[in-house]
Amino acid sequence: MLRREDAMNSVFYISAAVAILSTVMVITRLNAVHALLYMIVSLLSVALIFFVLGAPFAAALEVIIYAGAIMVLFVFVIMMLNLGERARTQEALWLKPGTWMGPSLLALVLALELVYILAGTGVTPVTPAEITPKQVGIALFGPYLLGVELASLLLLAGLVAAYHLGRRAGQSDSGTGDKS
Amino acid sequence: MASLPMEHGLILAAILFSLGLAGVLVRRNIIFMLLSVEIMLNAAGLAFIVAGYAQGQPDGQVMFIFILTMAAAKVSVALALVLQFYRGFKTLDVDAADRMRG
Amino acid sequence: MRPTGCEANMLDLLWLIPAFPLGGFLLLVLAGWCLPRKGVAAVGVGTVGIAAILALMVAVAFALSAPTNHAYSQQLRIWFSVAGLSPSVSLYLDALSLIMVLVVTVVGFLIHLYSVEYMADDDGYCRFFAYMNLFVAAMLTLVLADNLVLLYLGWEGVGLCSYLLIGFWYREPTNAKAAIKAFVMTRVGDTAMLVGLFLLFHSFGTVQIQEILQRAPQEWAAGSTLALLAAALLLAGAVGKSAQLPLQAWLPDAMAGPTPVSALIHAATMVTAGVYLIARTNVLFTLAPAVQSAVAVIGVGTLLLGGLSALTQFDIKRVLAYSTISQIGYMFLALGVGAWSAAMFHFVTHACFKSLLFLAAGSVILSAGHEQNMLRLGGLRRELPLTFWTFLIGACSLASLPLVTAGFYSKDEILWYVWSSERGAAWLWLGGLAGALITAVYSFRMVFLTFFGKAGTLVTHRNGTAIRVPLIILAVLSVIVGFVQLPDTFGDVRLFSRVLDTALPKVVTGAVSHATEVILQVVAAAACLVGIGVAILIYLKRPDYAETLAETPAGSVLHRFWRAGWGFDWLYHQCFVRPFLWIARVNRNDFIDLFTDAVSLTAGLANDALRITQTGRVRQYAAGIALGAIVALWIVVLR
Numbered sequence: 001m002l003r004r005e006d007a008m009n010s011v012f013y014i015s016a017a018v019a020i021l022s023t024v025m026v027i028t029r030l031n032a033v034h035a036l037l038y039m040i041v042s043l044l045s046v047a048l049i050f051f052v053l054g055a056p057f058a059a060a061l062e063v064i065i066y067a068g069a070i071m072v073l074f075v076f077v078i079m080m081l082n083l084g085e086r087a088r089t090q091e092a093l094w095l096k097p098g099t100w101m102g103p104s105l106l107a108l109v110l111a112l113e114l115v116y117i118l119a120g121t122g123v124t125p126v127t128p129a130e131i132t133p134k135q136v137g138i139a140l141f142g143p144y145l146l147g148v149e150l151a152s153l154l155l156l157a158g159l160v161a162a163y164h165l166g167r168r169a170g171q172s173d174s175g176t177g178d179k180s
Numbered sequence: 181m182a183s184l185p186m187e188h189g190l191i192l193a194a195i196l197f198s199l200g201l202a203g204v205l206v207r208r209n210i211i212f213m214l215l216s217v218e219i220m221l222n223a224a225g226l227a228f229i230v231a232g233y234a235q236g237q238p239d240g241q242v243m244f245i246f247i248l249t250m251a252a253a254k255v256s257v258a259l260a261l262v263l264q265f266y267r268g269f270k271t272l273d274v275d276a277a278d279r280m281r282g
Numbered sequence: 283m284r285p286t287g288c289e290a291n292m293l294d295l296l297w298l299i300p301a302f303p304l305g306g307f308l309l310l311v312l313a314g315w316c317l318p319r320k321g322v323a324a325v326g327v328g329t330v331g332i333a334a335i336l337a338l339m340v341a342v343a344f345a346l347s348a349p350t351n352h353a354y355s356q357q358l359r360i361w362f363s364v365a366g367l368s369p370s371v372s373l374y375l376d377a378l379s380l381i382m383v384l385v386v387t388v389v390g391f392l393i394h395l396y397s398v399e400y401m402a403d404d405d406g407y408c409r410f411f412a413y414m415n416l417f418v419a420a421m422l423t424l425v426l427a428d429n430l431v432l433l434y435l436g437w438e439g440v441g442l443c444s445y446l447l448i449g450f451w452y453r454e455p456t457n458a459k460a461a462i463k464a465f466v467m468t469r470v471g472d473t474a475m476l477v478g479l480f481l482l483f484h485s486f487g488t489v490q491i492q493e494i495l496q497r498a499p500q501e502w503a504a505g506s507t508l509a510l511l512a513a514a515l516l517l518a519g520a521v522g523k524s525a526q527l528p529l530q531a532w533l534p535d536a537m538a539g540p541t542p543v544s545a546l547i548h549a550a551t552m553v554t555a556g557v558y559l560i561a562r563t564n565v566l567f568t569l570a571p572a573v574q575s576a577v578a579v580i581g582v583g584t585l586l587l588g589g590l591s592a593l594t595q596f597d598i599k600r601v602l603a604y605s606t607i608s609q610i611g612y613m614f615l616a617l618g619v620g621a622w623s624a625a626m627f628h629f630v631t632h633a634c635f636k637s638l639l640f641l642a643a644g645s646v647i648l649s650a651g652h653e654q655n656m657l658r659l660g661g662l663r664r665e666l667p668l669t670f671w672t673f674l675i676g677a678c679s680l681a682s683l684p685l686v687t688a689g690f691y692s693k694d695e696i697l698w699y700v701w702s703s704e705r706g707a708a709w710l711w712l713g714g715l716a717g718a719l720i721t722a723v724y725s726f727r728m729v730f731l732t733f734f735g736k737a738g739t740l741v742t743h744r745n746g747t748a749i750r751v752p753l754i755i756l757a758v759l760s761v762i763v764g765f766v767q768l769p770d771t772f773g774d775v776r777l778f779s780r781v782l783d784t785a786l787p788k789v790v791t792g793a794v795s796h797a798t799e800v801i802l803q804v805v806a807a808a809a810c811l812v813g814i815g816v817a818i819l820i821y822l823k824r825p826d827y828a829e830t831l832a833e834t835p836a837g838s839v840l841h842r843f844w845r846a847g848w849g850f851d852w853l854y855h856q857c858f859v860r861p862f863l864w865i866a867r868v869n870r871n872d873f874i875d876l877f878t879d880a881v882s883l884t885a886g887l888a889n890d891a892l893r894i895t896q897t898g899r900v901r902q903y904a905a906g907i908a909l910g911a912i913v914a915l916w917i918v919v920l921r
Contacts, residue, residue, distance in 0.1 A: 005182055005183040008184075016192045019192070020196065020199070023219055026215060027199060027206070027207065027219075032212065035212060036215070039215060039218070049192075049226065050226075050229055053184070053189065055232065058225075058244050065252060069252065073255060087272070100202075106909065107908075113912060114197070117919060119191070124234060125185070126186055136245075139242050140245070155249060162259070162260040165257065165264055201908055205905050208901070274900050278899050280896075280898045
């Protein structure tokens with residue numbers, strides 16, 4: 001008899017595999033849009049993992065904001081830049097197998113170290129529980145209120161910076177003078 | 181809900197993180213580098229969620245929300261910078277901006 | 283032992299004698315820049331003047347009160363106390379140091395007074411008087427010192443002031459070089475003297491001079507190695523400071539300093555410090571007969587060397603410098619035959635007439651617009667009558683003109699003792715006699731070339747009171763000072779030697795008849811007169827005869843040889859300077875530099891190595907961060 005927890009565990013492992021595979025595809029694609037699409041797949045699988053781990057609010061946010069807003073932003077910028085086929089051939093030039101060796105080695109060593117640390121600590125049994133959005137909300141506006149305010153400040157800063165930095169050079173600030 | 185050992189979730193986060201790191205180190209295109217950084221941030225958020233799940237507290241999700249906010253702000257600023265970069269250097273090769281060498 | 287009565291209070295003022303010039307120095311150094319010229323002069327001259335007055339008062343008190351052992355000792359404070367060595371700042375007054383103090387302060391005062399006008403146009407007016415005051419204080423410390431350490435302090439102090447004052451016009455490189463030459467040469471002697479002081483301290487365990495002099499005859503046998511060594515080392519110090527063979531080459535170059543400096547330091551006082559040292563430690567020299575003979579030989583050699591060199595110089599100050607070397611040779615000669623008080627007598631007369639000659643020469647130089655070459659001077663006796671007469675008196679005293687000058691009596695006494703003393707020898711006497719002849723020749727050569735003949739340079743400056751008064755006083759002294767010590771044939775006045783015999787041992791003479799004495803005196807007087815005659819003949823009547831003589835083959839060689847100070851500069855250059863420069867050149871890149879270079883090289887190498895990591899490429903920086911994280915985790919893993 002398949003217990004509910006075991007089924008959820010297998011969902012986790014399958015989603016994990018999908019996430020890893022699609023992440024590998026993200027970093028190896030030559031076309032930017034392809035990479036973005038694979039990224040969205042990875043994010044969606046991670047959202048599923050969140051859901052399975054009893055964090056539905058985080059899952060929803062992951063889908064809405066991460067996959068829905070941030071990735072779309074990436075897509076917009078890539079389309080704005082309009083690089084075309086030239087970028088793809090250039091990527092092919094840059095991504096020879098030889099260039100993979102060093103970074104792969106570093107990443108592999110890091111991963112092995114982390115895995116080694118984590119595997120050596122034994123297995124911690126966990127009692128599954130779902131954490132509702134209401135609990136998250138109470139936590140946010142309770143003890144983490146300051147963090148919320150700071151986050152909003154950060155967003156404001158990001159907003160102003162993005163507007164300012166994204167302007168074309170020579171654009172005037174406000175229409176006090178004649179635009180030539 | 182899953183009764184997954186915490187370590188497995190963290191191992192997944194570690195693997196995703198190193199994949200993102202490999203992406204940062206190997207890709208020369210700025211867009212891809214930013215994408216890889218997003219992967220890393222996502223992996224960190226996953227680690228927090230796993231911790232929150234292990235403790236049964238909402239703190240993990242709270243932390244994830246903060247990470248998400250920060251990632252959003254960062255991406256918007258970074259993409260604006262990418263636009264300027266492209267206008268200035270006419271290429272998205274990050275190695276073109278190496279004037280700070282010693 | 284303190285005498286009673288008001289003389290005791292007088293003698294207590296002894297410490298003020300060096301203290302006043304020292305105070306003057308400090309005042310001028312700290313506040314002299316804000317004093318007006320008159321104030322600086324008042325401080326500079328006033329302190330030495332007060333010291334002179336105090337010296338006279340102390341002399342009178344000393345004479346009247348006659349303290350025990352004819353010596354007065356005043357302890358001021360313990361200087362330091364380390365491992366059994368605790369010298370104190372204490373002053374010792376006996377006849378010998380009293381004579382020195384009187385000469386230093388009185389002659390010093392006159393020269394300071396002279397400098398008020400001589401240095402009036404100079405920018406370094408305040409600095410000059412500060413250095414001069416420091417010099418007088420150091421010299422007084424030297425002569426009044428009770429122990430060897432304090433004496434050495436004064437010794438070094440006068441050496442320092444000599445350096446500072448020779449190089450007074452330091453912007454001229456030659457002056458600076460002359461100052462360094464003087465300092466380094468006397469340094470050679472000073473180091474030997476220091477080793478001698480170490481030896482004495484090691485042997486006796488004390489630095490008190492009187493104690494050493496008392497114990498030396500008891501503990502050291504006459505002629506023992508230790509005595510010879512100690513005496514020889516002290517002699518080396520004296521030779522250096524007094525510019526005798528072989529360390530005499532610095533004194534002619536020291537004439538680069540202002541004329542009052544030459545008068546005070548390099549004629550009257552500092553160069554006689556060596557004479558004082560030998561006289562003070564006479565017991566040690568008596569215990570080392572070989573060294574004492576060496577003193578006499580050095581004396582006679584130097585006096586001949588100095589005299590012959592003086593004969594060929596054209597710069598008026600250089601003539602006087604070589605003359606000083608020569609006259610101190612006479613003092614050494616006297617010390618070498620054991621005629622201690624005769625040497626001191628000659629010191630006193632020499633201080634008077636040599637400083638007079640220097641000051642008069644300074645007056646000539648100042649009036650002729652800083653012209654020192656005698657060939658370009660001439661005929662000045664009409665323009666500068668006072669200077670002429672005082673210079674003439676000084677030259678007569680230097681040449682020891684019979685009967686009327688102080689120089690005659692002192693030199694005559696020396697020659698007499700050289701002949702008659704147990705340690706004297708006939709050849710030494712002959713050398714002294716020849717020296718007397720040569721002295722007469724060159725001193726009158728100076729007079730004739732400068733004051734007679736055709737006028738050379740125009741006179742631009744007339745002397746004021748500050749120059750005239752010292753000249754007159756010193757001229758008077760050059761005549762009358764001799765009358766305190768007359769030989770048997772002229773009345774047998776023994777004032778001077780009687781005073782000094784309380785401090786110095788009497789000279790031991792062999793049996794010499796009275797007739798011999800008269801003959802010797804006549805011969806000495808004749809030598810002087812013959813010398814004057816020769817000078818008149820060559821330089822007054824037929825001035826071109828000297829040129830003809832100098833142009834003969836032998837004559838020109840001798841002339842050049844004597845003019846160059848008997849080639850000592852060349853000798854030292856070959857023996858010491860060139861090898862040293864060669865070693866320095868060869869050793870230019872020695873390994874010592876490697877230690878400091880290694881530091882800078884390492885820094886450079888490390889910088890170049892680290893520069894490789896600064897590529898400006900973001901991905902490589904990211905790789906660096908990843909590597910760092912890996913290493914950090916690895917350390918955590920390993921724990």
